Amino acid sequence: MTKITCPQFVDLEKDLINEFVACFQENVEEIEQTVQSLEHDVSSEQINELFRSMHSLKGNCRMVFLDPMVDVIHQLEEIVSEMRNGDLPYQPMFGVFFMSIIGYVETLIGQLSSEQEADGELQQSLLKVIQKVREASPGNVNKVIDEALDTLMAGPAGEVEEASTPSGLPSHFVLGRDDDMQFFRFLSRQIDQLSIYRKDRTQKELELCNEVNRELGMIVDQEQLEAAVLLHDLGMAFIPQTLMSKGKNSLSKEEQKIMSAHVATGAQILNRMAGWHEAASIILHNHEAFDGTGFPYGLSGEDIPVGSRILALCDAFFDTTSEREDRSYKKSLFEAVRHINSCNGTLFDPACVEAFNMAVRNLYISKS
Numbered sequence: 001m002t003k004i005t006c007p008q009f010v011d012l013e014k015d016l017i018n019e020f021v022a023c024f025q026e027n028v029e030e031i032e033q034t035v036q037s038l039e040h041d042v043s044s045e046q047i048n049e050l051f052r053s054m055h056s057l058k059g060n061c062r063m064v065f066l067d068p069m070v071d072v073i074h075q076l077e078e079i080v081s082e083m084r085n086g087d088l089p090y091q092p093m094f095g096v097f098f099m100s101i102i103g104y105v106e107t108l109i110g111q112l113s114s115e116q117e118a119d120g121e122l123q124q125s126l127l128k129v130i131q132k133v134r135e136a137s138p139g140n141v142n143k144v145i146d147e148a149l150d151t152l153m154a155g156p157a158g159e160v161e162e163a164s165t166p167s168g169l170p171s172h173f174v175l176g177r178d179d180d181m182q183f184f185r186f187l188s189r190q191i192d193q194l195s196i197y198r199k200d201r202t203q204k205e206l207e208l209c210n211e212v213n214r215e216l217g218m219i220v221d222q223e224q225l226e227a228a229v230l231l232h233d234l235g236m237a238f239i240p241q242t243l244m245s246k247g248k249n250s251l252s253k254e255e256q257k258i259m260s261a262h263v264a265t266g267a268q269i270l271n272r273m274a275g276w277h278e279a280a281s282i283i284l285h286n287h288e289a290f291d292g293t294g295f296p297y298g299l300s301g302e303d304i305p306v307g308s309r310i311l312a313l314c315d316a317f318f319d320t321t322s323e324r325e326d327r328s329y330k331k332s333l334f335e336a337v338r339h340i341n342s343c344n345g346t347l348f349d350p351a352c353v354e355a356f357n358m359a360v361r362n363l364y365i366s367k368s
Contacts, residue, residue: 129151
């Protein structure tokens with residue numbers, strides 16, 4: 001496997017690297033916010049803002065000697081530059097593409113920080129797919145972007161003859177689980193940035209899910225459960241803001257279908273990566289109900305993956321205790337626990353409810 005090294009970067013003082021990482025994440029958040037705004041307002045002002053944020057991201061990488069990352073971000077910047085000049089119309093799929101590429105760049109930086117070297121073939125693959133997107137005609141760009149993202153997820157099949165993993169992916173392109181998890185954490189942070197009501201929610205939810213799992217005797221693989229918790233709301237990023245601000249009871253049947261379809265997004269991403277099929281199944285079924293009244297398939301009882309039953313319960317707990325745009329109040333800890341217990345045997349698995357009660361005591365009562 002080809003490796004890239006940035007010795008001047010890895011030799012920097014730890015505090016300076018930490019400062020760079022914090023600044024990098026701020027830049028990424030700015031880009032994410034602008035991409036969201038562009039979904040509703042494709043204006044020259046927003047395109048200029050996207051260019052400035054991208055240019056700042058590139059400049060910060062250059063400042064700390066991350067030249068391979070500079071090369072990748074520069075190519076993204078060139079796409080935005082064409083938009084500024086009026087040579088390329090902005091389409092929402094570009095936002096998905098930009099954030100995906102930047103997510104991979106963050107993975108490479110994480111590899112350099114922890115291992116002093118990074119996947120050079122991934123970096124080259126990023127450059128290749130960006131070039132393909134740049135060469136695409138406006139009418140074909142969505143298809144090219146979709147194929148480009150497929151290429152990044154599946155690896156450059158056929159280009160290099162190497163032994164394959166059990167999933168059929170080229171072994172040189174399969175990132176390690178630590179790398180995958182770092183990318184999942186990046187995505188979860190972006191999800192939590194979507195609303196002021198989600199601040200740190202995913203991390204809190206993960207802590208509770210892990211504690212429930214411990215009470216159940218670690219019945220679910222911890223890494224699979226963590227991946228599922230981190231990505232289970234990824235699909236919410238693609239739901240129109242007008243629907244997000246509505247209460248469930250005010251949604252039309254068509255709007256309910258759109259909201260319900262969000263579970264497939266995170267599941268599809270994980271299914272296309274090696275080794276995360278259990279996590280994908282947890283996400284897909286985390287809105288099933290123990291009595292069979294949930295969605296998307298109306299599964300019931302033991303037919304619902306245990307991880308899904310844990311996630312459904314913990315997600316409902318934080319949904320109840322958190323303020324939301326369509327609900328200005330939030331319930332107290334004990335009211336939320338009472339709500340969960342009132343759904344014992346209907347929405348939620350009785351064994352999971354019992355474990356949940358112990359987990360809440362361990363996490364929130366014993367420490368208070």
